[in-house]
Amino acid sequence: MLGGWLGWFWVLAWYVLASTSSPAGGLSSLTTGSLACDQSLSCSDDGLPVFMSNIDLTTSDSRTTRLSFNDSRKQRRQKRWLERKTRRRHHEKESLKLRRANENSTFANLSADEQELLLKKKNETREAYRLKIETFLRSRSEEIARMGQLTRVVVDCSFDELMADSEISSLAQQLALCHGENCRSLTPLNLSIVLETNASRIFGALQRISQFNWGARDPFGARVLFRGLSDAFDPRELVYLSADADEEL
Numbered sequence: 001m002l003g004g005w006l007g008w009f010w011v012l013a014w015y016v017l018a019s020t021s022s023p024a025g026g027l028s029s030l031t032t033g034s035l036a037c038d039q040s041l042s043c044s045d046d047g048l049p050v051f052m053s054n055i056d057l058t059t060s061d062s063r064t065t066r067l068s069f070n071d072s073r074k075q076r077r078q079k080r081w082l083e084r085k086t087r088r089r090h091h092e093k094e095s096l097k098l099r100r101a102n103e104n105s106t107f108a109n110l111s112a113d114e115q116e117l118l119l120k121k122k123n124e125t126r127e128a129y130r131l132k133i134e135t136f137l138r139s140r141s142e143e144i145a146r147m148g149q150l151t152r153v154v155v156d157c158s159f160d161e162l163m164a165d166s167e168i169s170s171l172a173q174q175l176a177l178c179h180g181e182n183c184r185s186l187t188p189l190n191l192s193i194v195l196e197t198n199a200s201r202i203f204g205a206l207q208r209i210s211q212f213n214w215g216a217r218d219p220f221g222a223r224v225l226f227r228g229l230s231d232a233f234d235p236r237e238l239v240y241l242s243a244d245a246d247e248e249l
Contacts (some may be wrong), residue, residue, distance in 0.1 A: 074165065130222050150190040154238065156229050157195050157202045165201075172205035179222040188220040194229050 067075070107115060136218060144150065155175065160168060182188045196205050203224070225232045 023199065046129065123218070136186075140188070143186050145190075147187065152190040152192070154192045154194055154229065154233060156240075157193060159202045163201075168201050168205050172202055172209055174203075175206065175222065176209050183221055185220075190233065191221075192223045192225055192232070194225050194232055196226070196228065198226055 107118065110118065155178075157171070163171070178191065183189050229235075229238075
């Protein structure tokens with residue numbers, strides 16, 4: 001009996017507070033912080049009131065989350081790096097235009113015999129470079145035919161969420177170096193980089209180093225696969241090398 005009276009007392013107190021705080025004086029809605037309730041009253045089997053509420057737990061607070069000191073410093077450092085990179089690229093383009101303009105001006109002031117001699121030297125240089133590339137490609141093709149099959153190496157980059165930003169940058173630089181050395185090697189590897197998605201932090205670091213289009217320039221460049229390791233390759237054909245492994249080779 002006492003519990004029933006206490007329940008009705010709290011209902012009455014709540015009704016008075018809601019009536020005085022609401023402009024319309026009714027049980028329209030009560031908002032406390034970010035918790036909004038649309039309520040109605042019904043009675044349970046024991047005669048006590050039951051609040052039937054549709055509770056919206058979505059926050060209405062529009063305050064933005066403040067960054068920590070380290071995160072703010074990283075953002076400022078990244079912004080300064082991008083600005084320096086943009087200025088450096090602009091300076092390189094302007095220098096190239098100026099150098100070409102000077103070369104054209106110098107070439108125009110030469111006599112006909114001097115111009116012919118200069119063009120002949122340029123053609124000889126281009127021909128020597130072309131022969132060097134062709135010799136390298138032929139030697140590499142012969143070496144690959146002798147081996148029969150390239151050694152497959154896969155770099156699993158699906159753990160980038162566990163790595164710090166400095167580790168991500170270091171890994172991206174090492175992958176870029178591996179790609180370059182593999183393109184210049186007479187005995188290249190079948191090199192693949194496995195990423196979960198193109199939103200990977202490692203993929204973003206690779207794009208910041210250079211436009212990640214290496215595989216299109218050289219057939220032996222690093223291939224990028226945006227799927228899981230077990231989906232890209234048969235696990236039975238792989239030997240997973242890791243510093244955390246229990247078994248030693």
